[in-house]
Amino acid sequence: MNLDAENGFCDLHLHIVPGIDDGARTMDASLEILRGLYDCGYRHFVATPHADDHRFTYSRETIDAGFAKLADAVAASGLPIDLGKGVEYTYGERLRRDVTDRTAMTLADSRYVLLELPEEFMPATMPDTLFGFGASGYYPVLAHPERCKPFQDDVDALSRLANGRALVQVSFRSLAGTFGRTIKKTAWRLVESEVADLVATDCHSPRELRKVVQPVMKQLRRRLDAGHLNRLMSAFPRRMLTTP
Ligand SMILES: [Fe+2]
Structure with missing residues (x-):
């Protein structure tokens, strides 16, 4: 990725490779999402x-x-953005296998691996597992941990788990209230108390662009000072992707 260009927000989590998962269904939908995010100030994306x-x-x-087709469509569209490739692993066997084999699909060829944790309970072995990822040369990024029940009751438990082992990435969808009031409250608490290292849109559709991304962007600008917003959405993700 070319992160030297101009400043701009950097989204490390969104579902815009058409027809692959439960995200954008068509190339037109993917481009509509990217155009909308561009208008919100984003310049760099990892699908x-x-x-x-x-x-x-x-x-x-x-x-x-799928990614190659998306990259071609973005180039043809003339949208001046930068696109990288990654995946969002569900915590499970495939992730463990790829990490063990040292073939994990990282965020834009960095050492950061995006993963979502189980939502109902936290295995007691999780700290060892995350530490093991580090020993294999990877650094985990915890996708929307605000959706994990154990952390809703005890935010400090997330700080203890992540401390030195993982980064915390809160999702726009949680901040918007897509998953209910408890998750929304936890998400804002993680952001405002600076437990969150990153926020990402996790955008799946043009509808979410309007119902989730644009309103949450307004709230973030209102509730956070410019330096904090810049760290969460530009400086930290930029540093992650440029540090070997
Ligand atoms: Fe996601």
């Missing part, structure tokens, strides 16, 4: 289709082919 053991089991080649 992150789901990858798991049951529902989104497509191969690496399928992801590569």
Whole structure:
């Protein structure tokens, strides 16, 4: 990715490779999302289709082919943005295998691996598992941990888990209230108390662009000072992708 260009927000989590997962269904929808995010101030994106053991089991080649088509469409559109490739792993066997084999699909060829944790309970072995990812050369990024029940009751438990082992990425969808009041409250608490290292749109559709992204962007600008917003959406993600 070319991150030297101009400043701008950097979205490390969105579902815009058409027809691959439950995200954008068509190339037109993907481009509509990207145009809308451009208008919100985004310039850099890492597309992150789901990858798991049951529902989104497509191969690496399928992801590569889908991403290549998206990259071609973006180039043809003339939209001056920068696009990288990643996946959002569900915590499970596929992730463990890829990490063990050191073949994990990282965010834009960085060492950061995006993963979503189980939502109902936290395995007692999770700190060891995350530490093990680090020992294999990867750094986990926890996607929307505000959706995990154990952290809604005890935000400090998330700080303890992530401390030195993982980054915390809160999602726009949670901040918008898509998953209910408890998750929304937890998400804002993580952001405002600076437990969150990153916020990402996790945008799946043009509808979410209007119902989720644009309203949350307004609220973030109102509730956070400019320096904090810049760290969450530009400086930190930029540093992640440029640090070898
Ligand atoms: Fe996602």
